[in-house]
Amino acid sequence: MRRFISLKGRILLSFGSLIILLMLIISLSVLYQWRKLIIEDQIKNSEAIAQSFSFSVLDALIYHENGLQESEGYLQSYISNYAQQNARVKYISVTDAQGNLKAHSQISALSGQSHFPAPIISGFDKPVTAIFKHPDLGWIIETNFPLRTGGKYWGVLQTAFDAEPLRQAIRNIFFLLSGLTTISLCFVLLLLFYFAGKLTSSLSALVKNMDRYDLQNPIEDPLPVIHDETGFLMRRFEELKNRLHTSRQKLISAQKQIYQAEKLASVGRLASGVAHEINNPLNGIKNCVYVLQRHADDPGQRAKYLPLIDEGLTHIETIVHKLLNFSRQERTKFRPVNMNKEIELVCSLLEYRLNEKQIRLKTVLDPELPEIEADAQLIQEVLMNLLINAVDAVGKDGNIRIGTRKFGTEKIELEVSDDGAGISKKIIDKIFDPFFTTKEEGQGTGLGLSVSLGIVEAHNGQINVKSDGPSTSFIIQLPIKRHHESIID
Amino acid sequence: MRKTFIFFGLSLAGFFILSLSLLYSGFMDISFSNAETAVTQIQDKRPVVYFGVVSRYSPHLLYEGYQPLMDYLSGETPYRFRLRLSRTYRETIEQLTRGEVAAAFLGTYIYIQNHQEKNLRCILKPLNKQGLPFFNSVIITGPNSRIRGLADLKEKRLALPSPYSYSANWLFKETNLNRSDFDSIRYFDFHNTVVYRVLKGDFDAGVVKDRVAEKFSGAGIRIVYQSAPIPASPIVVHKNTPPEITRAIINALLKINLRQKQYKKLVQNWDAEFQNGFTPAFDKDYIAPKGGK
DSSP states (O other), X not given: OOOOOOHHHHHHHHHHHHHHHHXXXXXXXXXXXXXXXXXXXXXXXXXXXXXXXXXXXXXXXXXXXXXXXXXXXXXXXXXXXXXXXXXXXXXEEEEETTSOEEEESSGGGGGTOOOSOOOOOSSOSSOEEEEEEETTTEEEEEEEEEEEETTEEEEEEEEEEEOHHHHHHHHHHHHHHHHHHHHHHHHHHHHHHHHHHHXXXXXXXXXXXXXXXOSSSOOOOOOOOOOSHHHHHHHHHHHHHHHHHHHHHHHHHHHHHHHHHHHHHHHHHHHXXXXXXXXXXXXXXXXXXXXXXXXXTXXXXXXXXXXXXXXXXXXXXXXXXXXXXXXXXXXXXXXXXXXXXXXXXXXXXXXXXXXXXXXXXXXXXXXXXXXXXXXHXXXXXXXXXXXXXXXXXXXXXXXXXXXXXXXXXXXXXXXXXXXXXXXXXXXXXXXXXXXXXXXXXXXXXXXXXXXXHHHHHHTTOEEEEEEETTEEEEEEXXXXXXXXXXXXX | OHHHHHHHHHHHHHHXXXXXXXXXXXXXXXXXXXXXXXXXXXXXXXXXXXXXXOSSSOHHXXXXXXXHHHHHHHHHSSSEEEEEOOSSHHHHHHHHHHTSOSEEEOOHHHHHHHTTTXXXXXXXXXXOTTSOSEEOEEEEEOTTOOOOSGGGGTTOEEEXXXXXXXXXXXXXXXXXXXXXXXXXXXXXXSXXXXXXXXXXXXXXXXXXXXXXXXXXXXXXXXXXXXXXXXXXXXXXXXXXXXXXXXXHHXXXXXXXXXXXXXXXXXXXXXXXXXXXXXXXXXGGGOSXXXXXO
């Protein structure tokens, strides 16, 4: 996984690196040129001094060679005095064309016991200057100046000056430029940091707004008005939020309609059983009314049959009440639900159908089952769907088993199993698809399991199916505490 | 993210300090040398021939102007020519007679005075810009001088070159002026020194060769009078000078043809007196001229 680097970080990293690189290149170039100029200036100075010195030396050598006057003593005194009066002079020497040392600022060097660098004797027309570190004298700038007049080579004048002031000058410039570069870099990077922050702050505001946005609780959180690309993005985000909100409303509405439609479909499937349930007490009431009509004045008959009529009507009222409870379209709301009671209610509605097919219903309900936070209406619909499917699946004398139990500390588990036809492996992956049904036309909508899955998932639960041969089990796990918003809110 | 930035910042700072340290040590190493490959000089074992020159200029200037000519002769002949300077004009004559020098650049005046007695023979004389073997002595003054001609020189301070030079003697021989007409007269070793002293105002007027005066015209030197053409200063040999050396010198110097580029370039560094070539010289040419203007 690639490491996350913020836009601000990227700007700082890329532009910062570029600026650092550019400033370093510029500073180094300036530093190098400055250093070069200082060194060249010193070399020119050294050569200029050697040249001005060379005139006197040349005259002395010319006079000496032509025997015009005794000049070696004069030359030696001249060089020695100059060296004594100039603290920067490390040494000065004059060597003739044959390589004989004619004069030296250090008298001791005349004896030949010298640790001074040997001059370049011949073979050069221009001054040769070198800067180097002498083991005894430290850094020196040495010029070997050829002594020539009209093409005649007389020898070489060697001058050496202390180069430490030159290094000091370079050192000063180095620190000055380094300091200035560092300060400038810090300043520029701070500016970059500031502007990058300013540039990305609107984007950060947008990201924070996105993070805070709650589809279930859309609160007014206005974004700053910015007239740039980020502002454009913000306006688009606002529009997207509005569209999401509208779509969600439509989705909830559609979902409710589906649930209700499916519920009404279930009621339709219950209708024959309900009609039979009502018909039995209704026949009894009819008989009682017939007897009472014939013996209208007999108080004994009234006392005998009126309670029977009342009992029959109460029975009918109970059936109708249950049916109304199941089919009522109430506003969904979460409240504590006892799963065992909901199972009993739904089973009672299916009692006729179960008896009709002589199906044995076995309920294994955990009496310690905790209540869960759920929508009772929706849970009933899930139970109804699963039980109707089970009733449809099993044949005469079949078995249906309903069980409840705790699953861990935070969930409960509900299992509806039957020993009907089973579900083949070919279709088991499709049974939760909308409008998928194996029933004959008019017997089912194909939405039962799809709706059930939606309801369970809306309760943050899971629904699994196992089919092994003729037996099929639907296992539902639901959380005890509602800890998530869902679309059914 | 903050940790990344801190790490990045610290790494950057570390890298910066390390680079700075390396850079510092690199920049502080100022080792340098502009030495080029030295040219090995071949040992020259040819015989050395000394060439004298009268002390008309300072030794330094003489080497500047005359050494290239020696180098040319060394290149064109089987000899190595070397200059031999002298303290005075007369010393060069002595060097010739003693055989210390095989030839010499003499002054016109001293040659006329000594050639018969000292067995000297002129062999060549330099040409001027007009291609003629003459020069002029000229009277010079400073830029603010009121001297306009010979008549204004009376009671003035006069600077002259060597008393053995033609310029130092011409004035008194060829004009009506006498030494007593001047407030003071002083001789200097070199023509250039005469110019310097006149320019400085130490002297009201001076006498030098025309070529020297022209050289300083830009500095304000004015020529107020000039001599009639004077035979150019000759190159002289002694009767004992080996004829092959004399012949070699003559041949080499007469070979110079300034219409050819190679020679034009060759003479550029020579003393101005020799930049126009040479012509053979004969004793009959060296008779003192008369007059001036």
